[in-house]
Amino acid sequence: MTKISIELKHVSKRYQPASSLFKRKTSSPLVLKDINLMIPTGEFHVFLGQSGCGKSTLLNIIAGFLPKTGGEVLVNGSEVTEPGSDRGVVFQNADAAIFPWLTVEENVGYGLKMQHVSDKDRKPVVERSLNLVGLEEHADKYPYELSGGMKQRVQIARSIANDPSILILDEPFGALDAQTRRTMQNELIDIWQKTGKTILFVTHDIQEAAYLGQKISIFSRSPESHIAITIPVDRPYPRNVYSSENEQLVNTLNQYFEVGGPVK
Amino acid sequence: MKAVRVKNLEESTPITDSVHQAEALGAKAEAGIGTRLKDGFLFVAKRGLLAWVLLLVVWQIAATVMGGSFLPTPLKTLAGAQELIKSGTLQSDLLVSLFRILCGWLIGTIIAVPLGLVIGQFKIVRWLIEPLINFFRFVPAIGFLTLFLLWFGVGEVSKVALIIYATMFPIIINTISGVIAIDPLKIESAQSQGASKFQIFYSVVIPSSVPSIFTGVRLGLGGAIIAIVAAEMLAAQNGIGYLIYTSRLYYRTDWIFVGIFILGFIGFLSDTLLRLFGNVVLKKYGISDSRRTTK
Ligand SMILES: Nc1ncnc2c1ncn2[C@@H]1O[C@H](COP(=O)(O)OP(=O)(O)O)[C@@H](O)[C@H]1O
Ligand SMILES: [Mg+2]
Numbered sequence: 001m002t003k004i005s006i007e008l009k010h011v012s013k014r015y016q017p018a019s020s021l022f023k024r025k026t027s028s029p030l031v032l033k034d035i036n037l038m039i040p041t042g043e044f045h046v047f048l049g050q051s052g053c054g055k056s057t058l059l060n061i062i063a064g065f066l067p068k069t070g071g072e073v074l075v076n077g078s079e080v081t082e083p084g085s086d087r088g089v090v091f092q093n094a095d096a097a098i099f100p101w102l103t104v105e106e107n108v109g110y111g112l113k114m115q116h117v118s119d120k121d122r123k124p125v126v127e128r129s130l131n132l133v134g135l136e137e138h139a140d141k142y143p144y145e146l147s148g149g150m151k152q153r154v155q156i157a158r159s160i161a162n163d164p165s166i167l168i169l170d171e172p173f174g175a176l177d178a179q180t181r182r183t184m185q186n187e188l189i190d191i192w193q194k195t196g197k198t199i200l201f202v203t204h205d206i207q208e209a210a211y212l213g214q215k216i217s218i219f220s221r222s223p224e225s226h227i228a229i230t231i232p233v234d235r236p237y238p239r240n241v242y243s244s245e246n247e248q249l250v251n252t253l254n255q256y257f258e259v260g261g262p263v264k
Numbered sequence: 265m266k267a268v269r270v271k272n273l274e275e276s277t278p279i280t281d282s283v284h285q286a287e288a289l290g291a292k293a294e295a296g297i298g299t300r301l302k303d304g305f306l307f308v309a310k311r312g313l314l315a316w317v318l319l320l321v322v323w324q325i326a327a328t329v330m331g332g333s334f335l336p337t338p339l340k341t342l343a344g345a346q347e348l349i350k351s352g353t354l355q356s357d358l359l360v361s362l363f364r365i366l367c368g369w370l371i372g373t374i375i376a377v378p379l380g381l382v383i384g385q386f387k388i389v390r391w392l393i394e395p396l397i398n399f400f401r402f403v404p405a406i407g408f409l410t411l412f413l414l415w416f417g418v419g420e421v422s423k424v425a426l427i428i429y430a431t432m433f434p435i436i437i438n439t440i441s442g443v444i445a446i447d448p449l450k451i452e453s454a455q456s457q458g459a460s461k462f463q464i465f466y467s468v469v470i471p472s473s474v475p476s477i478f479t480g481v482r483l484g485l486g487g488a489i490i491a492i493v494a495a496e497m498l499a500a501q502n503g504i505g506y507l508i509y510t511s512r513l514y515y516r517t518d519w520i521f522v523g524i525f526i527l528g529f530i531g532f533l534s535d536t537l538l539r540l541f542g543n544v545v546l547k548k549y550g551i552s553d554s555r556r557t558t559k
Contacts, residue, residue: 064456087456091449096447096450099453099468100550110459111457114459115458
């Protein structure tokens with residue numbers, strides 16, 4: 001039996017409305033309703049859904065940044081209660097996520113330093129992580145000297161350096177130009193194949209989902225989003241985007257993406 | 265005209281004879297003086313020196329019209345300054361004021377920065393202390409002068425205490441806003457890399473707040489200068505404030521002007537030094553201008 005990396009059971013989420021002395025608490029709608037999913041260890045899993053359907057919300061719950069309203073979230077068999085270095089997170093907004101006062105190298109070594117790993121032991125890990133994303137030449141630069149793609153590489157490298165079991169990425173390449181995006185997608189596949197980590201990748205771009213996902217979970221529209229379908233994609237990497245198989249997959253994804261589920 | 269002609273000649277005969285060459289050189293030199301004058305003018309204007317030249321001119325005219333010691337001329341003021349320097353008063357008053365400002369400002373900074381960080385970080389502390397800060401920050405330091413004189417005596421302590429008071433508010437308020445404005449993504453980044461609450465405080469919250477803290481420290485310096493002048497006018501036997509205040513007794517308006525200019529210099533120089541320090545030492549925290557454009 002394969003090991004399960006992430007398990008979601010009947011997960012639901014409602015954001016608490018802001019309450020004040022003068023305004024009675026009104027209940028807001030459920031953003032997520034009854035999410036069920038099992039992601040085996042080492043899988044490249046993509047969440048695909050329209051903007052505002054709750055993909056980031058679910059990621060933030062799995063990452064431990066947000067409390068859930070109901071259900072169970074298990075990571076490697078134990079309930080998620082807080083963020084932890086077992087779940088590396090790559091945010092879309094790299095400018096806000098990396099530390100501008102640290103060099104590339106220091107950013108990547110930050111997590112290990114917080115774990116009291118000595119300079120001597122940290123160095124090779126940081127070097128390896130930088131090599132993995134091709135940033136070894138830029139180790140001593142500060143973030144403001146880097147391009148958008150390079151900043152995302154820093155985020156990926158710093159997550160890898162902490163050796164998480166899961167890498168969570170929330171629309172990480174959304175702000176990049178098409179060419180850089182493709183390069184980064186290929187690099188991510190490469191890193192995934194080298195490290196064997198479970199990857200949870202969020203996107204609202206159907207083409208991106210089709211290019212990356214081993215399994216693609218499509219979210220229904222908000223509110224009360226749930227996973228409409230999980231589609232396995234049994235095609236080798238790197239994928240040919242001009243093949244008829246790809247066209248077929250994109251068509252299927254499109255169908256679910258537009259209506260948030262099969263027409264009943 | 266001359267330049268054009270020479271240019272044409274040069275174009276028509278690439279191999280110029282010595283006469284043409286000399287003429288061409290002369291023309292170039294002439295144009296050079298013109299552009300150099302223009303460059304010089306722009307150089308002076310861009311650095312704000314033009315404003316000072318203008319001030320001097322207006323001042324001179326006004327002083328000539330008014331006459332006497334009601335408004336001394338720039339030259340008379342300069343002579344007054346020389347007089348004060350010769351007697352040693354200016355130097356000693358300047359040193360005394362600088363010493364008070366520096367002491368109060370440094371101590372104020374040392375107290376206010378940690379206080380602001382803690383108030384910003386912990387909601388309970390904020391609920392306890394912020395209302396008081398929002399009240400007392402509207403009470404100018406001078407309001408406390410007599411009280412401080414009673415409490416700390418007429419010596420240096422009361423003056424330094426006054427500057428500490430004046431320095432602290434802008435620093436505390438800016439530090440708090442720096443801590444509160446931190447991007448939650450930075451905290452989450454640190455959390456998902458296994459950093460503890462305390463580690464996040466010193467390795468994320470404090471460095472993120474450096475630009476705001478720095479702004480506060482700069483404003484605090486301005487507050488310190490205002491406070492010390494007022495204190496020296498009302499309750500001191502030396503210092504630039506005292507110099508300005510007592511010059512009135514001898515009707516030496518030129519000395520008053522000297523004092524005013526010295527105050528301007530203190531403020532301008534110290535702020536310039538601080539900014540330089542910020543741009544060089546604190547650059548990576550996002551203080552220099554080159555960083556702001558990338559944000
Ligand atoms: N902090 C919040 N408070 C209240 N509502 C929120 C908050 N964050 C997101 N939402 C709402 O939850 C829904 C899902 O948002 P999000 O998870 O960001 O969607 P996605 O990432 O799929 O674009 C949206 O309708 C959004 O308005
Ligand atoms: Mg999102």
